[in-house]
Amino acid sequence: MPVPTRTRILDAAWDLFLREGFAGTTVTQIEASAGLSAGSGSFYRHFRSKGEVLQAVVDREVDRANAERQTGPEPEETGGDVRAALAVEFERRLGNLRRLHPLMELVARERDHLGASVDHLDELLVARNVSIRSQRLAGLMAAGAIPARDAEALAAVITFALTGYHLSVRFFGHQPAGVGEEALITTLVDLVAGA
Amino acid sequence: MPVPTRTRILDAAWDLFLREGFAGTTVTQIEASAGLSAGSGSFYRHFRSKGEVLQAVVDREVDRANAERQTGPEPEETGGDVRAALAVEFERRLGNLRRLHPLMELVARERDHLGASVDHLDELLVARNVSIRSQRLAGLMAAGAIPARDAEALAAVITFALTGYHLSVRFFGHQPAGVGEEALITTLVDLVAGA
DNA sequence: GTCTATACGAAGATAGAC
DNA sequence: GTCTATCTTCGTATAGAC
Numbered sequence: 001m002p003v004p005t006r007t008r009i010l011d012a013a014w015d016l017f018l019r020e021g022f023a024g025t026t027v028t029q030i031e032a033s034a035g036l037s038a039g040s041g042s043f044y045r046h047f048r049s050k051g052e053v054l055q056a057v058v059d060r061e062v063d064r065a066n067a068e069r070q071t072g073p074e075p076e077e078t079g080g081d082v083r084a085a086l087a088v089e090f091e092r093r094l095g096n097l098r099r100l101h102p103l104m105e106l107v108a109r110e111r112d113h114l115g116a117s118v119d120h121l122d123e124l125l126v127a128r129n130v131s132i133r134s135q136r137l138a139g140l141m142a143a144g145a146i147p148a149r150d151a152e153a154l155a156a157v158i159t160f161a162l163t164g165y166h167l168s169v170r171f172f173g174h175q176p177a178g179v180g181e182e183a184l185i186t187t188l189v190d191l192v193a194g195a
Numbered sequence: 196m197p198v199p200t201r202t203r204i205l206d207a208a209w210d211l212f213l214r215e216g217f218a219g220t221t222v223t224q225i226e227a228s229a230g231l232s233a234g235s236g237s238f239y240r241h242f243r244s245k246g247e248v249l250q251a252v253v254d255r256e257v258d259r260a261n262a263e264r265q266t267g268p269e270p271e272e273t274g275g276d277v278r279a280a281l282a283v284e285f286e287r288r289l290g291n292l293r294r295l296h297p298l299m300e301l302v303a304r305e306r307d308h309l310g311a312s313v314d315h316l317d318e319l320l321v322a323r324n325v326s327i328r329s330q331r332l333a334g335l336m337a338a339g340a341i342p343a344r345d346a347e348a349l350a351a352v353i354t355f356a357l358t359g360y361h362l363s364v365r366f367f368g369h370q371p372a373g374v375g376e377e378a379l380i381t382t383l384v385d386l387v388a389g390a
Numbered sequence: 391g392t393c394t395a396t397a398c399g400a401a402g403a404t405a406g407a408c
Numbered sequence: 409g410t411c412t413a414t415c416t417t418c419g420t421a422t423a424g425a426c
Contacts, residue, residue: 005391021307023218026419041421042392050420108366109304112216122367130372147390153382156374157356160363164355167362171303172317177325179351187348191386195342200409221401236403237410245402 008034022110058117082145097166130155147194203229217305253312277340285380292361325350342389
């Protein structure tokens with residue numbers, strides 16, 4: 001079954017916007033990469049402008065990310081070992097960030113051309129994350145498994161420590177001061193669990 | 196004493212690049228904003244290309260940031276109150292991030308057009324920060340003022356928690372899940388000092 | 391719905407007078 | 409060193425045939 005032209009355009013645009021940026025990508029390039037004749041206006045039979053396809057591309061990726069999140073693996077109960085459970089959760093979060101990275105980069109770079117999609121990224125990266133995490137942490141505190149603190153603030157510290165670490169590694173292309181993923185997570189677990 | 200044209204061009208370009216981005220800024224705009232005739236090539240008597248002026252602008256701002264850092268206030272000894280000293284240091288870091296933000300944003304957006312300047316930002320934002328902080332923390336651990344941990348990893352957690360929080364607030368335009376600066380710092384101090 | 395062809399405008403960069 | 413004028417290239421978008 002053939003891939004519709006509209007979809008091929010979205011695929012091509014997603015790829016090109018990531019590599020060349022929005023301003024650096026021409027409609028002609030998109031057409032060529034989508035199997036249309038370069039320089040023909042065939043693109044415009046499917047989208048009114050280059051900006052419109054950017055919106056559509058980002059929305060599609062946000063929807064994909066949300067869909068994948070639904071089908072993700074549930075946090076297995078590790079038999080009361082809080083430290084192990086936290087470590088697994090933090091590792092999973094770093095993995096999620098790696099998968100989300102292309103979308104993060106595109107939205108960050110082209111936020112001026114995007115509208116409400118920025119809020120969707122907020123939800124995806126920060127809001128929901130802090131919210132869910134703080135509820136879990138509050139549960140652990142109530143059970144006496146970890147020291148009692150401001151659960152929301154603690155969730156924020158964790159979220160931003162992981163996100164910041166990820167961004168730094170990706171952006172600068174190396175681990176900061178030789179601190180690897182394992183050392184970061186171990187220390188973060190120690191802090192939260194009160195080693 | 197008159198401002199040299201080269202400097203006026205740098206000022207104008209810095210301003211325009213921040214507001215409109217590199218691709219969104221035209222040489223004609225820079226000329227007009229620098230007091231030159233719009234559309235004349237007078238710009239090219241001072242820089243070979245638009246890309247060259249971007250490099251020059253970023254280098255100037257990095258140098259400025261480094262110079263200001265030298266003359267910054269020294270961390271006052273707070274009479275053995277480790278928690279207060281940590282809080283002051285974290286607040287100061289958030290202030291530094293606010294001042295550095297325009298430069299961060301520009302370099303992040305235009306990194307493709309920049310060369311070694313990206314490494315200078317790494318030094319400014321991450322490398323030196325983690326390095327200095329880990330040394331101080333190691334000193335506090337040796338003195339028994341805070342619990343002993345992996346000093347470098349702890350420094351990384353602190354640096355990225357603060358940087359990530361700052362970025363989130365700036366990028367999304369609001370505090371995450373109602374966690375304010377004060378709550379974040381208090382919780383971070385509690386974690387480090389072992390409350 | 392895709393093609394060829396092209397209008398239209400914008401922007402980087404240069405030539406030569408003053 | 410700045411100006412007027414212009415060259416040239418490129419990119420968005422449209423017109424009309426098939």
